[in-house]
Amino acid sequence: MSRYIMVIDTRRCVGCQDCVVACQTENNVPSGYCRDWITETASGEYPTVRLEIRSERCNHCDNPPCVHCCPTGASHVHERGGVVLVTPEKCIGCKACLASCPYDARFIHPKGYADKCTFCIHRVERGLDPACVSVCPTHCMHFGDAEDPLSGVSRLLATRPHHTLLPEAGTKPRIYYLT
Amino acid sequence: MIEYTSTRHNPGIDPTLHLWGWEIPVYLFLGGLVAGLMMLSGYHLLRSRWDHDRAHGHYVTAPLFSLALLSAGMLTLFLDLEHKVQVWRLYLTFRPASPMSWGSWILLLVYPALAASALLTLPDSLPRLVRRLPVLSRVAATLSGRDGTVHLIGFANLVLGAMLGVYTGVLLSALGARPLWNSALLGPLFLFSGLSTGAATLHLLSHLTPRARGDAPGFSDALASVLVTWLRPPSAPEGSRKLEQADNSFLTIELVLLALFFGGLMTSTLAHQTGARLLLTGPWAAPFWVFVVGSGILLPLLLQFLQAQRRIQSTLVPALLVIGGGLALRFILVAAGQASHWSIALP
Numbered sequence: 256m257s258r259y260i261m262v263i264d265t266r267r268c269v270g271c272q273d274c275v276v277a278c279q280t281e282n283n284v285p286s287g288y289c290r291d292w293i294t295e296t297a298s299g300e301y302p303t304v305r306l307e308i309r310s311e312r313c314n315h316c317d318n319p320p321c322v323h324c325c326p327t328g329a330s331h332v333h334e335r336g337g338v339v340l341v342t343p344e345k346c347i348g349c350k351a352c353l354a355s356c357p358y359d360a361r362f363i364h365p366k367g368y369a370d371k372c373t374f375c376i377h378r379v380e381r382g383l384d385p386a387c388v389s390v391c392p393t394h395c396m397h398f399g400d401a402e403d404p405l406s407g408v409s410r411l412l413a414t415r416p417h418h419t420l421l422p423e424a425g426t427k428p429r430i431y432y433l434t
Numbered sequence: 435m436i437e438y439t440s441t442r443h444n445p446g447i448d449p450t451l452h453l454w455g456w457e458i459p460v461y462l463f464l465g466g467l468v469a470g471l472m473m474l475s476g477y478h479l480l481r482s483r484w485d486h487d488r489a490h491g492h493y494v495t496a497p498l499f500s501l502a503l504l505s506a507g508m509l510t511l512f513l514d515l516e517h518k519v520q521v522w523r524l525y526l527t528f529r530p531a532s533p534m535s536w537g538s539w540i541l542l543l544v545y546p547a548l549a550a551s552a553l554l555t556l557p558d559s560l561p562r563l564v565r566r567l568p569v570l571s572r573v574a575a576t577l578s579g580r581d582g583t584v585h586l587i588g589f590a591n592l593v594l595g596a597m598l599g600v601y602t603g604v605l606l607s608a609l610g611a612r613p614l615w616n617s618a619l620l621g622p623l624f625l626f627s628g629l630s631t632g633a634a635t636l637h638l639l640s641h642l643t644p645r646a647r648g649d650a651p652g653f654s655d656a657l658a659s660v661l662v663t664w665l666r667p668p669s670a671p672e673g674s675r676k677l678e679q680a681d682n683s684f685l686t687i688e689l690v691l692l693a694l695f696f697g698g699l700m701t702s703t704l705a706h707q708t709g710a711r712l713l714l715t716g717p718w719a720a721p722f723w724v725f726v727v728g729s730g731i732l733l734p735l736l737l738q739f740l741q742a743q744r745r746i747q748s749t750l751v752p753a754l755l756v757i758g759g760g761l762a763l764r765f766i767l768v769a770a771g772q773a774s775h776w777s778i779a780l781p
Contacts, residue, residue: 272441275441287443287445288443288444288445289441289442289443289444292440292441292442292443293440293441294438294439294440294441294442295437295438295439295440296436296437296438297435297436297437297438298435298436298437299435300435311440311442320609320610320611323531323532324531324532324533324534324608324609325529325532325534326524326527326529326532326534326535326537326538327520327523327524327526327527327529327535328527328529329523344520345520345523346517346520347515347516347517347518347520347521347523347524348515348516348517348518348520349514349515349516349534350446350453350454350514350516351532351534351609353446353447353451353453354451354453354454354609354611354612354772355608355609355610355611356611357610357611357775357776357777359442359444359447359448359451359775361447362444362445362446362447363445363446363516366517367516367517367518368516368517421776421777423703423705423776424610424611424776425610
């Protein structure tokens, strides 16, 4: 059973937003919406200031509250890689999944259904990387199977310090940020 | 110091979460109110021997009133959906982990229970309709013919009313991403708020339902009667004092649950404390203290206590204040909960 994860090197990310544009182009994301985005967190006091630039998206959590609270089963965990997906035809647009997501990673598509990052599962099934990973000019984004100890993502997590977002929310997110 | 910038700009999500407008609070309020009415009418049916000649006053119109209010609530719920054509999908599956799925199935059971108790009381609540359609009279007579059937309807209303009332709170408390809502006490709190607004509504209905006239169309006169009785203090009908006492008990329990709710949040994580402060001292503090605690609980408690002591004349003011407080509680909790977030507490 594969377990797809994304590992993003915050020491390499320059916040160019290529990943954002690639996602919008690849997935035909409607204008004014985004499935992924860039955040910058500056913390500390001069001269010990720290800046972290992150490319963020749905965390495809191992314990996804959006899937648990969905009343119709539209939000589900895909058999391949445990990717969290939405079936638009089953979604009633109740917005419970949006309210349940601690990352605010979902939005309501203008057509009325909940929408979000899919890890470009249509590309992954063809052996390709997600669009955001494939276009990154600094190669700071890595995608792969965490269950395979020899995969690039597994080796990065084994050798580099990293963190996830809001681990205290208990969702077990699968986007890892190298620091 | 932390400076945070984001390029995300999704409508309804940024700059602050605003997914649910007026529709959801109104639905939660009406659902809670109907739950309270069902439980009180169900208890009444369980306790009494059914007898048309002893005019059951406010309990006669309550089931029909509940059906109308619940349907209005369902309409607001439907209006909130973004993908309305797919609404039927709710009934193709049952998802045990989803409170919304529980709610949709509970509502499917609530309607027959309410309809049964409405049919039971139809000869008294809509006598003209029953005269035109004698079959309704026969159905009502069949239902009320045996005490066992009446008690079964009462039991169903009591249990399903409790489930409906708790569910309106669990709907929010199950969304762990919003720390303000993340308390198991929200279910009981909404249940007792529903009971207090239900008792207040019954109190209103007790002034609308004619006691002496056997065939008066009380239900159809309801709104006009509210206005009339608001303008002049009515004499307290039989049973309304008991309702005031019951309402005071529900309000006291609601107050205790509110205190426990905030106690739980304030002794939890920083995110939960930040969420609680939105209501206690933050942007929602003024409406919360004034409309929910002040005029929604404390003032009606005092007025109803003085009325019970016969120190002041009985009016419908406390009942209307309780109903307003219940509505305010839902509006404020839904709005503040959406502003409550884990990341607020990030170092």
